[in-house]
Amino acid sequence: MLAVTVCVGSACHLKGSAEVIRILKDLIAAYGLEDQVALAGAFCQGHCTEGVVVRVGDELITGVSRDKVFELFQQKILGRCRA
Numbered sequence: 001m002l003a004v005t006v007c008v009g010s011a012c013h014l015k016g017s018a019e020v021i022r023i024l025k026d027l028i029a030a031y032g033l034e035d036q037v038a039l040a041g042a043f044c045q046g047h048c049t050e051g052v053v054v055r056v057g058d059e060l061i062t063g064v065s066r067d068k069v070f071e072l073f074q075q076k077i078l079g080r081c082r083a
């Protein structure tokens, strides 16, 4: 199971973390990856000026705006899941 956590701390929240979660949730469902990806919210990750912060496994990804979510999904999540 691949853990994907989106920071929902106040700084990331203001930068749209709820929208990032919604888009990721839709993409995970669209690709049928619900049993392979565990999506969750997380408290502040200590990179508040670089939000939205998303952690995929051990990797921390910063600056995830809503228009970058699909790119992140393709590059960091889809490749780590079974087809």
Ligand code: FES
Pocket (backbone or CB within 6 Å): 007, 008, 009, 010, 011, 012, 013, 043, 044, 045, 046, 047, 048, 049, 051, 053
């Ligand atoms: S609020 Fe997201 S890193 Fe601090």
